[in-house]
Amino acid sequence: MHELVQALSSLRRRFIAPGRFLPVFGAAFCFVLVAVSSAHAVQPDEIMSDPAQESRARDLSRGLRCMVCQNQSIDDSSAPLARDLRLLVRERIAAGDSDQQVLDFLVDRYGDFVLLKPPFETSTLALWLLTPILLVGGGLVLWGYSRRRSKALKAAQDTPPRLSEEEEVRLAKLVATERPAGETSKG
Template sequence: MRLIIAGLFALAVMLSPAAYAVQPDEIMADPVKEARARDLSRELRCMVCQNQSIDDSEAPLARDLRLLVRERIAAGDSDSQVIDFLVARYGEFVLLKPRFERQTWLLWLLTPLALAGGGLALWMHGRRRPKSAPGEDGSEAILSAAEEARLQRLMAAEPPPESPS
């Protein structure tokens, strides 16, 4: 039973994307610096895969970027210096979560603005709709005295409808 569980665990580890991405020869000797490199790698986009971080990607370019991140960390750069270096080299697209800057404010604000605009449109549409007539919302209709008298005359003049047999 233990052998089956160990085999399943090994299979799960081998099939997970993170197991393929970072190669043993990329790992830094200092665990603190390696943790920094992994954290930075999760924030950077693979330019080939485009929807994966370089930490998860198996692409050769992602490997090169992981090695570059580790090289910059080993040289003594801070996390922001490493990010700035990669943005200067590859552009803002290398960041999985773009910075809130003048060039990206529309990207960040478009969704909340669209939701606010939709809410405003619904509110204005609701205010423009005519109010429901009496009786349409389940309440009883209020008739004037003349309408009430006419209704009584009509009801008294008509025989009740016969049910079909």
């Protein structure tokens, strides 16, 4: 194991200049995330024979939240529950339900949380307003912090730094040796 770590470290030093490892690693990580997220989880055995119905099912699936992954649609999720929900959507469409009837059925069963974009109602007000409130609040905190910091820096630049006792003694000696003999200090 130790040899592997040393080999990887020497490769990093040889091919990636110091200070460049994190940006290169970050770019590679983002590439992998994009490549993986573009793959759909819909299995071939789930696809409906009628292209119009399959298109409706895919559109509905893109708007429904995977209850396991929570920030992923059931169309993109490979979780078993997401597969069950995709099959349920397709069953309801095959039975002749409209898109709204399918959504109403799922909301009755799982609540508004199953929708990736819940309706703007009093019960979902926190979902819609909490993020903007937190962003504005965070922005105000950062603005106040930077304002206080800039005032402190300006005040530090306006006032010269205090000399230590040792520096004051050295300064007094230097000033005394440079003055002509008859001059006295005014202070």
